[in-house]
Amino acid sequence: MKDLNETDLILRCQRGDQDALKEIYDQYHEKVYRIAYGVVRHREDALEIVQDVFIKLFRTISSFRGKSRFYTFLYRITMNTAIDYVRKVKKIPKTIVEEEGGLQLSEEPERGPDRILLHKELEEKVKGAMEKLPADQRMAIVFREIEGLSYQEMAETMGCSIGTVMSRLHYGRKKMQELLKGYVKGGGEG
Amino acid sequence: MRNSCSSVSKLLERYFDQEVTGEESSLINEHLTGCISCRETLRSLVELRDLVKAPVEEAAREEDFPWVWQKIERETRLQEKASWWETLRSSVNLSHLLRKKVWVPAAALAAILIFFTVPLLFKETPLSPDRSIVEYVESPTYNVMVYHPEKTDTTVIWLFDGPEMESPAS
Numbered sequence: 247m248k249d250l251n252e253t254d255l256i257l258r259c260q261r262g263d264q265d266a267l268k269e270i271y272d273q274y275h276e277k278v279y280r281i282a283y284g285v286v287r288h289r290e291d292a293l294e295i296v297q298d299v300f301i302k303l304f305r306t307i308s309s310f311r312g313k314s315r316f317y318t319f320l321y322r323i324t325m326n327t328a329i330d331y332v333r334k335v336k337k338i339p340k341t342i343v344e345e346e347g348g349l350q351l352s353e354e355p356e357r358g359p360d361r362i363l364l365h366k367e368l369e370e371k372v373k374g375a376m377e378k379l380p381a382d383q384r385m386a387i388v389f390r391e392i393e394g395l396s397y398q399e400m401a402e403t404m405g406c407s408i409g410t411v412m413s414r415l416h417y418g419r420k421k422m423q424e425l426l427k428g429y430v431k432g433g434g435e436g
Numbered sequence: 437m438r439n440s441c442s443s444v445s446k447l448l449e450r451y452f453d454q455e456v457t458g459e460e461s462s463l464i465n466e467h468l469t470g471c472i473s474c475r476e477t478l479r480s481l482v483e484l485r486d487l488v489k490a491p492v493e494e495a496a497r498e499e500d501f502p503w504v505w506q507k508i509e510r511e512t513r514l515q516e517k518a519s520w521w522e523t524l525r526s527s528v529n530l531s532h533l534l535r536k537k538v539w540v541p542a543a544a545l546a547a548i549l550i551f552f553t554v555p556l557l558f559k560e561t562p563l564s565p566d567r568s569i570v571e572y573v574e575s576p577t578y579n580v581m582v583y584h585p586e587k588t589d590t591t592v593i594w595l596f597d598g599p600e601m602e603s604p605a606s
Contacts, residue, residue: 264512271505276496283492292495293504300508305515369491376488390453391485392492397455416449422484430483 252316260308267304274317275300277393278324284388285328286335287373295331299324318403321389325403329381368429375425383418390415440467444474452481 258266275296282295302323310319376384385404389395395403400411423430444467450456451464468475569584579596 262516264509264516267512268505268509271508275501275504279499279501280492280496283495284488287491289495289499293499296501297504297507297511301511301515304508304512368487372487372491387488391488397453412450415453419449419481419484422488423480426484426487429487430480 253312256307256310256312256316259304260310264304267300270303270320271300274320277317278320280392281321281324281388282328282331284392285376285384286332287369287376291331291335295324295327298327298331302327314402315399318399321393321395321403322405325385325389329385332377332381371426371429375422378425379418379421383414383421386411386414387418387422441471441474444468444471445477448474448477449481452478 255266255269259270278299279292279296282299283289283292286292286295299320303320306323310316376387379387382404386400389400389403397408397411401408404411404414406414444464447456447460447464451461456464468478568586569582571580571582571584573580573582577597581594581596583592583594584590
């Protein structure tokens with residue numbers, strides 16, 4: 247039933263129906279945001295990626311022939327947009343103020359200043375470690391750890407074999423553990 | 437134990453990702469109960485996932501998405517208008533034809549046709565046949581035909597024998 251509904255939505259969207267795009271947006275925007283945030287670790291940047299992804303989707307959905315699952319099509323757009331974004335941003339070094347803006351975390355009342363500082367520091371470390379990973383390993387970690395995609399789904403989205411997915415995940419995790427030594431037990435072992 | 441550890445460690449990541457068979461899962465579960473090292477490895481995988489995932493979930497919870505849709509909607513409407521205009525423009529746009537030079541044979545053919553048909557179109561044709569006056573007068577003895585061309589001042593008169601004189605042989 248859900249598939250039928252989704253097929254109908256896609257067909258309507260392919261005909262340029264904006265209401266259909268809105269429905270797709272309602273269903274997927276949080277997932278797209280999580281992937282985007284997982285890659286760039288910056289709220290405003292992630293929102294900009296979400297925006298770009300759905301605009302691109304509207305423009306390219308006519309090329310979706312239904313041979314793969316729709317979400318893999320959408321996640322592929324997200325992956326490419328996020329990677330392009332990272333490449334673009336890397337060329338323009340951010341100021342310290344902008345960097346701090348990217349780390350704005352909510353000041354929950356139960357958190358003391360030390361906790362918030364630790365939280366910020368940790369997030370900064372994770373962001374730094376993610377930035378050091380090659381794009382394909384970073385995407386593998388985001389798809390698996392954040393979105394919980396299976397190896398098969400990741401292979402479809404990333405356009406590679408399951409073996410490649412496993413390898414990217416393994417080396418990505420290993421490098422992250424090394425870079426986050428002290429925050430993750432057993433970092434760099436194995 | 438050492439051998440078992442090395443064989444399990446190869447499966448541990450797949451076990452953590454829930455990508456093992458039931459049989460493999462039982463084997464690993466059994467091994468984990470007695471192996472601190474593998475349990476630690478597994479724990480580090482859990483910790484890494486939490487480190488990567490928790491801030492994302494937190495950011496997603498706090499995000500204000502409606503304005504994002506407003507921007508998307510505005511942008512896609514503009515795109516739709518632009519694509520409409522593009523379609524219209526491309527339907528009358530001949531620049532791609534000019535670039536591809538597919539027009540060269542067509543133009544040559546048109547030139548040949550013009551070369552041969554224009555002289556035919558402009559060839560002087562008489563508006564009306566030469567107006568001449570022809571009169572024919574029959575009588576019992578002679579038949580007379582008078583021919584008077586319009587363009588000249590001369591008149592030609594023929595005299596024919598009468599019908600009964602014309603057929604003496606019959």
